[in-house]
Amino acid sequence: MRFPMLGTATAAVLVAAFASAEEAEVSRGEYLVHAGGCIVCHTDEGKQAIPLAGGRSLETPFGTFYSPNITPDPTTGIGEWTDEDFLSAFWEGVNPDGDHYYPAFPFTSYTGISREDLLAMKAYLFRLEPVANPTPEHDLALYISTRLAAGAWKLLNFESGRFIPSDDRSAAWNRGAYLVRHLGHCGECHTPRGTLGAIRNGRELAGNQDMPDGESAPNISPHRIDGIGKWSVDDIEYFLDIGIRPDGDSTDSVMSAIVDSNTSKLTKEDRLAIATYLKSVPAQPGE
């Protein structure tokens, strides 16, 4: 009589432990979805828009992209995706049908995200309320309107690979590099692009004057005149928390939304790690 009861108790403990491990993964995933900046692009504009249900337009020289719905709705969202589908999207830039993504989805940066981080993000996204929200087809220039063009672009400009920490750098630097280069994909806006929209890696974080929607992103390399070289690590942390520059003025527009939904949600340690990395990259003069 004692043994079956013990068995039940053990099972209950195991179930509870499993449930709490799952909860921990989901809440870690929520944090990573913020750090990954998913919300800004995958949420339509306007106060009524449902977070992560897609539909935001992105006007580029190549046409207009519409962000997809990434809630777990089985038909209009990602509800049918397997773990492998999710990993391939981020690591290889390929959708579950095997088609290539356009680099409007920043898989060029996301390819560095670890497996366990991606699966935590998926676990969180799959906990969201499924929203049936079909989003418009991309409206692109004829010469890139086939996804084969995206494949050709990838052959020239994309290499799949996870982030490898640098042994001779501090833990904070490595964490910052992971957040800036991969999860937070800062360079997708702040690094200039060359022919056909390829990121110019030799000009890391030197700013981009020709952004989608007519936006521009400033030079955030440590150049004292053209970049943010006068900002201390603490100044950068303070900015990422509340969106106020060291001169007391605030940021606005896209970066304001990014501070709200991404960097202000991070731990202070992670913001300091980002700042540590930003201070370490080569100073880039303006062009």
Add this chain to the structure above:
Amino acid sequence: MFKTMTRLIPLIALAVSMLAAAEPTPEDAAKYRQSIMKAMSGHNGAISMMVRGKAGNPDNLAGHVQALVNLKDEIDSLFNEGSDLEDDRALPAIWENADAFADAVENFEAAVEAFSEVASDGGMQAIDAAQREVGKACKGCHEDFRQEKED
């Protein structure tokens, strides 16, 4: 006759300047607004250096806080209709979405009030936190109602 005229000129100038004070030209309204905004960001920047322990004498904190409290009371009178000149960063949304703008201003005023209370008797950590709320409230207005800076 000529002498009378020349004596009148300063009087006329005075009258004109009084008129100007009553209803500034859009140009002057924009300039005045920009000055007040610069003053606020100047005090805010100094306060942030102080509360983060970077520079400045904490004994001077109260003066900067009082300046912010005074400046915030001027906000309501800064947005004269028609003063959104082409080279000014005030967006038409200020007048088009007057209710949303009023809410954002009110939110800022409340954040400054809360900060001024904490600043008079809180510890540095609480002051830092309340000051960050003021910064967020600045951004709360600028996000929708100010033209993005050309970087």
